[in-house]
Amino acid sequence: MRYHSTRGTAPVLDFRGATLAGLASDGGLYIPEAWPTLSADAIRDLAGLSYAETAVRVMLPFVGDALTEGELRELCTAAYGRFSHAAVTPLVQLDHDQWLLELFHGPTLAFKDVALQLLGLLFERFLTGTDKHLTIVGATSGDTGSAAIDAVAGREKIDIFMLHPAGRVTDIQRRQMTTVLAPNVHNIAIDGNFDDAQALVKAMFNDRAFADRYSLSAVNSINWARLMAQVVYYFYAAVRLGAPERSVAFSVPTGNFGDVFAGYVAARMGLPVAKLIVATNVNDILHRALSAGDYSKGQVQATPTPSMDIQVSSNFERLLYDLGNRDGAALAAQMAGFEGTGAMRLTNMQSQGAAALFGSDRVDLDDMTRAMRWAADRAGQIIDPHTGIALAAARRLDSDVPVVTLATAHPAKFTDAVERATGTRPPLPNRVGDLFEREERYESLPGTFDAVTGFIAAHAQASA
Ligand SMILES: Cc1ncc(COP(=O)(O)O)c(C=O)c1O
Numbered sequence: 001m002r003y004h005s006t007r008g009t010a011p012v013l014d015f016r017g018a019t020l021a022g023l024a025s026d027g028g029l030y031i032p033e034a035w036p037t038l039s040a041d042a043i044r045d046l047a048g049l050s051y052a053e054t055a056v057r058v059m060l061p062f063v064g065d066a067l068t069e070g071e072l073r074e075l076c077t078a079a080y081g082r083f084s085h086a087a088v089t090p091l092v093q094l095d096h097d098q099w100l101l102e103l104f105h106g107p108t109l110a111f112k113d114v115a116l117q118l119l120g121l122l123f124e125r126f127l128t129g130t131d132k133h134l135t136i137v138g139a140t141s142g143d144t145g146s147a148a149i150d151a152v153a154g155r156e157k158i159d160i161f162m163l164h165p166a167g168r169v170t171d172i173q174r175r176q177m178t179t180v181l182a183p184n185v186h187n188i189a190i191d192g193n194f195d196d197a198q199a200l201v202k203a204m205f206n207d208r209a210f211a212d213r214y215s216l217s218a219v220n221s222i223n224w225a226r227l228m229a230q231v232v233y234y235f236y237a238a239v240r241l242g243a244p245e246r247s248v249a250f251s252v253p254t255g256n257f258g259d260v261f262a263g264y265v266a267a268r269m270g271l272p273v274a275k276l277i278v279a280t281n282v283n284d285i286l287h288r289a290l291s292a293g294d295y296s297k298g299q300v301q302a303t304p305t306p307s308m309d310i311q312v313s314s315n316f317e318r319l320l321y322d323l324g325n326r327d328g329a330a331l332a333a334q335m336a337g338f339e340g341t342g343a344m345r346l347t348n349m350q351s352q353g354a355a356a357l358f359g360s361d362r363v364d365l366d367d368m369t370r371a372m373r374w375a376a377d378r379a380g381q382i383i384d385p386h387t388g389i390a391l392a393a394a395r396r397l398d399s400d401v402p403v404v405t406l407a408t409a410h411p412a413k414f415t416d417a418v419e420r421a422t423g424t425r426p427p428l429p430n431r432v433g434d435l436f437e438r439e440e441r442y443e444s445l446p447g448t449f450d451a452v453t454g455f456i457a458a459h460a461q462a463s464a
């Protein structure tokens with residue numbers, strides 16, 4: 001399998017190369033040159049398989065010859081062996097046709113673990129036997145950071161520098177990152193919001209001298225391997241609800257468009273997906289883009305769903321490329337326009353292509369609260385606010401097929417917001433129970449390129 005950049009001019013890479021590169025050198029994102037498909041029989045054969053085995057079957061076509069099937073199985077078994085639920089991503093029924101897909105049973109209690117536990121192992125495998133040392137730079141609005149840190153802490157050939165927006169993540173989210181004291185882990189609190197942190201990360205990749213000198217790589221969903229691993233749970237859930245004979249709709253709490261793009265990939269691979277609902281909070285750029293073709297930045301508003309307080313959704317670029325005839329030059333021009341003005345219109349082809357599969361909904365605080373209360377009263381399920389956003393959208397969908405809401409975080413990560421909405425304060429699970437007694441370590445920096453790159457230069461062990 002070969003990977004092309006969405007902007008058309010970066011070198012074409014294999015799976016190993018795309019994983020280690022993270023972001024393409026022309027500023028684009030890597031995407032497979034064609035979507036592999038699973039036949040109806042192959043999908044039917046997934047019934048009854050373990051999560052790890054499902055992962056092998058779904059991901060093998062993307063890996064090409066970078067790993068043998070046996071090697072991929074070994075990595076999946078190790079990655080998903082660290083989850084606290086035997087089903088890894090269990091389905092829970094809420095109502096006749098409303099389901100929750102619980103994606104938060106990994107070590108850091110959010111869906112990010114599903115991909116990052118595997119990505120940590122992939123990095124290690126691909127670095128073994130080389131003299132390469134990776135410097136991972138990442139941006140987090142709360143959940144990617146801790147999942148990535150857990151996945152790479154203590155690994156010899158990796159340094160990780162994780163930027164979070166100061167004061168805009170919950171105490172639990174921050175402590176899950178800053179109490180990991182391994183010498184290769186460097187947390188940075190920057191002045192600004194998540195978009196500022198993400199823009200700094202992209203600027204570091206776009207400074208080719210800096211990127212090459214420190215062998216930069218990415219753990220955000222700009223890294224293709226992240227998305228590939230997230231495709232698996234769409235298959236796993238849909239098969240349990242009757243696929244390929246029956247279609248399923250998914251409602252996805254959306255920020256950086258990674259999770260829902262993985263659903264799009266599953267559909268392109270042949271999974272019968274009736275609808276993908278892009279559920280946003282009041283930071284609704286994606287809802288405006290999908291409902292009216294208007295992709296234009298607004299001011300980021302802080303909400304009880306901080307992980308979705310995002311206006312620039314990296315993976316939207318992958319969708320626009322795929323729906324725009326895979327024309328890298330045209331997409332590069334469209335993205336340059338957006339980067340210059342903060343606004344762009346989708347082309348007719350992009351809007352119509354998206355409308356065939358995607359719906360979108362903007363959910364405010366009241367509707368989110370009502371959905372969280374409904375889950376508690378109707379089904380005894382305490383859900384986190386991000387999941388509440390998607391459940392509100394799922395309940396508004398007029399659907400004749402099962403609707404699966406992706407439950408992206410454990411409610412204990414957002415105790416205050418959950419208590420405000422439901423009156424119940426979820427306890428911290430045992431695996432993070434002493435979080436508030438642990439020592440914290442992080443650096444506070446202005447959100448400027450020079451401050452952050454200066455800190456990295458002073459602390460990275462990179463070879464290059
Ligand atoms: C709990 C939670 N829900 C939803 C999202 C949004 O997912 P995505 O950025 O893949 O759209 C995030 C952040 O990524 C998150 O941490």
Ligand SMILES: N[C@@H](CCOP(=O)(O)O)C(=O)O
Pocket residue numbers: 139140141142143144145219220221222255256258307308314
């Ligand atoms: N919500 C995310 C933001 C980063 O998204 P990613 O999926 O691109 O890593 C977070 O919690 O950090």
